[in-house]
Amino acid sequence: MLATTDLHMHLLDHNYYNDTPDPGSGLVCTATLIRAARAEAEAAGRAVMLVDNGDFLQGTPVGDISISDQIRPHPMMLAFEHLGYDAVGLGNHDFDFGIDLLKQIVGDVPFPVISSNLEGVCFIDGSALLRFPTPDGCVTVGVLSVLPPQTALWNAHHLAGRIRINDMVEAAHQVSARLKAEGCDLVVALAHTGLSDGNGGPLAENAAGHIAALDTIDAVIAGHTHLHLPGPAHAGLSGVDPCGGRVHGTPTVMAGSAGSHLGVIDLDLSRDPHSEDGRWTVGASHVQLRTIAEVSPDPDLTRVLEAPHAATRAALNRPVGRSRRRLHSYFTLFGPDHGLAVIADAQSAAVRPAIRAAGLSHLPLVSAVAPSKFGSRAGPRSFTDVPAGPVTLRHVADLHVYRNELRVIRLTGAQVMDWLEMSASLLNHVPRGSRGHALFPDEVAAYNFDVLHGVSYRIDPSQPARYDARGRCLDPDARRVVDLRLDGVPLDPERELLAVANSYRAGGGGNFAALSEAAMVPVSPVELREAIAAYFRAGATGPGYAPPWRLQPLPGTSIRVRTGPAAGALLDEVAELAPEDLGIGADGFRHLELHL
Known part of the structure; x- marks a missing residue:
């Protein structure tokens, strides 16, 4: 056989x-x-x-x-x-x-x-x-x-x-x-x-x-x-x-x-x-x-x-617009990912007309995205890397490989916090003051590492995880997500918000407990990659999200991460983590030590 x-x-x-x-x-x-x-x-x-x-x-x-x-x-x-x-x-x-x-x-x-x-x-x-x-x-x-x-x-x-x-x-x-x-x-x-x-x-x-x-x-x-x-x-x-x-x-x-x-x-x-x-x-x-x-x-x-x-090959060469900067996912699990910020922009731009039609424009909108190319089991060549300049359908596919549609969810600040706790639970526990602990498992399922744009927050991996990778609650009081803010002020757990996410997540993918009882806002079907292409065709007119999170500073603590070989030329983007390049390992990944 x-x-x-x-x-x-x-x-x-x-x-x-x-x-x-x-x-x-x-x-x-x-x-x-x-x-x-x-x-x-x-x-x-x-x-x-x-x-x-x-x-x-x-x-x-x-x-x-x-x-x-x-x-x-x-x-x-x-x-x-x-x-x-x-x-x-x-x-x-x-x-x-x-x-x-x-x-x-x-x-x-x-x-x-x-x-x-x-x-x-x-x-x-x-x-x-x-x-x-x-x-x-x-x-x-x-x-x-x-x-x-x-x-x-x-x-x-x-x-x-x-x-x-x-x-x-x-x-x-x-x-x-x-x-x-x-x-x-x-x-x-x-x-x-x-x-x-x-x-x-x-x-x-x-x-x-x-x-x-x-x-x-x-x-x-x-x-x-x-x-x-x-x-x-x-x-x-x-x-x-x-x-x-x-x-x-x-x-x-x-x-x-x-x-x-x-x-x-x-x-x-x-x-x-x-x-x-x-x-x-x-x-x-x-x-x-x-x-x-x-x-x-x-x-x-x-x-x-x-x-x-x-x-x-011919179809993928169709132009859709331009990118002002290089968009890559080499640092997506520990640093800025501007490609995710572009996807978040595109998602928000695509659903705002439906939100206005539903009379919900008064509610804040956050945009949830997760990387689709992040190494892990797919290997060291599996990272998004879109050069600055002309953007074609090839680059749109590189930004998001899955065929998902967009959904709008109505939820509270408390649910947003729990959503992020599930995401943060994918990281390993890193004892404060330790040296060289791996930040995430080699085979991390980072398509479940949701990043919410429209709020700001930090993740403290020295704290225990609230969930395991299957979404089972380990400790309801555990808190890795700190200083969660909306418009610069702490997010009120009772505050109502809207979130745009893909159909996989909204349909229960990843076992996020916070979304299991959240209400859906009816929107016309929009394919996510078409939303990204439309965003570029419109000249990138979205709200201009920046990467919204960072790791909590932990003086005296260092972590080790794996990324793509090409990340070696981009380490200035994570300069605040004082990266030490440990070279390319036998697994083909570039290994870094970062200082929190």
């Missing part, structure tokens, strides 16, 4: 954000591994199954341009067909463009597109039966697929009232039992979900462990979290063999993201001598990841994708 997951439209070895080659990246390189693995298996007399585990439609500009310019067939479907995929499952981001566009894209592909815990979408299969001939007879493989129920919240603007997404474990249990009863020799779960350290409960987002524990599942293809298995990322989790790639004894592979790895599960099968119908049984198994590092792109797939590649 060969598997990819979370491709996120990384098809070619090209960086569309700066229009330069990006060697050793994309499905064109994974394709080289696929061809080699297929030839290796077939030479050994093995049947070969190739699957994808979802989140393939969204993630790079080629995906967005394929939708906006109606490129058909869709480039990802073209690639799947060319490489001979046997089945694909759906992930949460595959609904980012809505159900109708998803139907247009996958409606006539020559392989099954599966989601087993989805109700209300007639063009998606609930499972698939695949038959593979061998010298000793045919092997029948049942394939199911599940995705997080939270998808219905994250994409509520597309999905509300149209679909239902059931619990993943319960769906996997029911469908796998049915497939076994129908005579399948093997049942494989395409589980677009990660592994967690808790039981999760009903409707959990990361439930691959519970799915692997089902005795009707023979192998699991996991994903969603962009991590790796086999590998150390899941060491210490109950039931997980991080070296052997087994979860509760079930062969399980998780192949990173963006085509970075090919997941391989080898199963040795034999006829069950005690079975009346001679069913196959699983003997030995072996799980591995094969990396695309230093792998050359597959020339055939590269040729197949030439036309959409050229169309995307």
Whole structure:
């Protein structure tokens, strides 16, 4: 079994954000591994199954341009067909463009597109039966697929009232039992979900462990979290063999993201001598990841994708305006990020007409934004970097990579404070007077590090966090956010405000408790990146927000951070933190020591 997951439209070895080659990246390189693995298996007399585990439609500009310019067939479907995929499952981001566009894209592909815990979408299969001939007879493989129920919240603007997404474990249990009863020799779960350290409960987002524990599942293809298995990322989790790639004894592979790895599960099968119908049984198994590092792109797939590649590059060169300064995210978790300030400006400008129409112009408006490119799991090259001067659609995509719409929320000063406490909880605890503590985890999910423009505040990482990364309250009295001010005066907890945020956050993404009961103000749908483009086209006429926060001074305390290599030439922007450049580490990031 060969598997990819979370491709996120990384098809070619090209960086569309700066229009330069990006060697050793994309499905064109994974394709080289696929061809080699297929030839290796077939030479050994093995049947070969190739699957994808979802989140393939969204993630790079080629995906967005394929939708906006109606490129058909869709480039990802073209690639799947060319490489001979046997089945694909759906992930949460595959609904980012809505159900109708998803139907247009996958409606006539020559392989099954599966989601087993989805109700209300007639063009998606609930499972698939695949038959593979061998010298000793045919092997029948049942394939199911599940995705997080939270998808219905994250994409509520597309999905509300149209679909239902059931619990993943319960769906996997029911469908796998049915497939076994129908005579399948093997049942494989395409589980677009990660592994967690808790039981999760009903409707959990990361439930691959519970799915692997089902005795009707023979192998699991996991994903969603962009991590790796086999590998150390899941060491210490109950039931997980991080070296052997087994979860509760079930062969399980998780192949990173963006085509970075090919997941391989080898199963040795034999006829069950005690079975009346001679069913196959699983003997030995072996799980591995094969990396695309230093792998050359597959020339055939590269040729197949030439036309959409050229169309995307041309579309991204469309001008939208100018930027007065360089906009980058190298310091977004510890210093100024003027790119976020531009997005905040654009968001406010886009919704003010609707606020006036609703008769709410008397309420202060804050604008909530979070970085979408910040290194972390995506690597040291994944930072926003827009040069000063002409701005094109390429740069708009670099500022915000997700397909979100804008929402307006009505809330109180107390809710704003709690919102920021959740954001500040993503940082590590830094003891006062300590030296060299990491400010944030290496794999921080900084798309949940909301920065609120329109207020000013400081974050004190020496204080305990109010929440954990999942939004569970650890200490309701904990306070990292200090000196929160609106118009220069302390924010009254009873003060009413409006906040503009993206649809992911407003729909419950990130588990921000402060927003769970906040009221929504009706606004017409506005796509966030279109708001950014309109802002530049209008000549940047927004309120002119400046980066609104800073770290609390802690004399005698230093922290260590990771950022992109290009940040070395920009350290004057964080001069108040007396940065010491520690150089570029083995991980490819530039490491800095900052003095608070």
